[in-house]
Amino acid sequence: MGFKLFKKAIYFFLILLYSISCSHAPAINEAYDFSIVNTIKIDKISDYPKRLGSGQIMEDNLSFIFMKNGFNVSQLNNNSTVINLNDEGKKNLLLSCTLTDYTDRETILIPYRVEDRGSIETIITQSSKSNGDDQNAIATTSTTTTTDGGSIQESRKLEYTQARVGIILKLKDEETGLLVWTHSYWYSGIELSSTAQICARNSVRLISKLFNN
Amino acid sequence: MKNIIKTTKSRLIIIITSISLSVFTYGQAENHLKRAISAMEIGLFEESLNQIDYALKDDPKNAQVHKLRALLYEALEKKEKAIKAWNDCIRYSKDESMIQEAKIHLNHLNGI
Numbered sequence: 131m132g133f134k135l136f137k138k139a140i141y142f143f144l145i146l147l148y149s150i151s152c153s154h155a156p157a158i159n160e161a162y163d164f165s166i167v168n169t170i171k172i173d174k175i176s177d178y179p180k181r182l183g184s185g186q187i188m189e190d191n192l193s194f195i196f197m198k199n200g201f202n203v204s205q206l207n208n209n210s211t212v213i214n215l216n217d218e219g220k221k222n223l224l225l226s227c228t229l230t231d232y233t234d235r236e237t238i239l240i241p242y243r244v245e246d247r248g249s250i251e252t253i254i255t256q257s258s259k260s261n262g263d264d265q266n267a268i269a270t271t272s273t274t275t276t277t278d279g280g281s282i283q284e285s286r287k288l289e290y291t292q293a294r295v296g297i298i299l300k301l302k303d304e305e306t307g308l309l310v311w312t313h314s315y316w317y318s319g320i321e322l323s324s325t326a327q328i329c330a331r332n333s334v335r336l337i338s339k340l341f342n343n
Numbered sequence: 344m345k346n347i348i349k350t351t352k353s354r355l356i357i358i359i360t361s362i363s364l365s366v367f368t369y370g371q372a373e374n375h376l377k378r379a380i381s382a383m384e385i386g387l388f389e390e391s392l393n394q395i396d397y398a399l400k401d402d403p404k405n406a407q408v409h410k411l412r413a414l415l416y417e418a419l420e421k422k423e424k425a426i427k428a429w430n431d432c433i434r435y436s437k438d439e440s441m442i443q444e445a446k447i448h449l450n451h452l453n454g455i
Binding site for chain 2 (some may be wrong): 317
């Protein structure tokens with residue numbers, strides 16, 4: 131009886147672990163009323179270590195994508211960006227973004243198979259000898275064939291670099307500090323700028339869903 | 344002149360050819376991959392894809408090559424081909440992190 135219960139608990143734990151590891155959905159405070167939000171202010175984004183300007187690029191990407199999605203975006207005097215949602219709304223949200231990755235130098239190794247399939251080399255030697263009569267020349271042909279069995283190796287690797295951008299986004303109520311929505315996301319690609327833009331685009335798409343209901 | 348030809352013993356040795364059937368395939372995947380990476384690094388994505396196609400003929404189950412192919416198709420905004428390449432990557436990969444990466448890309452490409 132005890133063993134069966136233990137077994138069930140193990141199964142439950144494994145299923146729970148699997149669902150957590152597979153979950154990429156944002157965390158959301160279901161009790162929060164997003165319909166009364168007036169504005170979202172984008173907090174200043176800090177640069178990723180040793181990537182000067184990366185914070186500003188991501189901030190610009192976010193405001194650009196918000197605009198592309200039909201939101202009214204204002205740039206205040208202090209250079210902060212505000213997304214205007216609902217003039218009758220009472221709440222203001224603060225969107226903070228942390229860059230967890232911002233690189234175009236992620237090394238990727240490609241293992242590949244080197245296959246020497248061997249070779250077959252054929253040398254044909256032909257000689258002719260005239261015995262003084264054009265009509266009766268003697269022709270001799272010999273053929274030498276060399277076969278190499280070849281070999282297979284699989285240990286070689288080549289490397290290339292790819293871009294990777296990762297972000298953690300948090301939306302919190304400016305007044306109360308209540309965290310209402312959070313999400314982490316990353317994307318990879320060949321070019322850093324487009325990778326950063328895709329990262330911003332997918333995040334904004336998820337934020338937009340909060341206000342479309 | 345005719346007599347000279349008649350009396351002169353001639354010997355003609357002709358080596359016709361040397362036939363190598365498969366020796367040309369040695370190191371071909373490596374060369375194509377090197378060319379693909381070089382082309383990619385200077386922004387010649389189409390040429391890089393051509394070289395990858397050759398490399399895949401020698402090693403069609405190489406998940407990393409399918410991944411690189413998918414990234415190139417994405418960079419060229421060829422969505423359908425990118426989706427196919429990511430699915431091939433998942434099919435041949437045993438690396439969980441690569442499968443995870445492929446799924447993230449597929450979700451993005453499918454608008455999920």
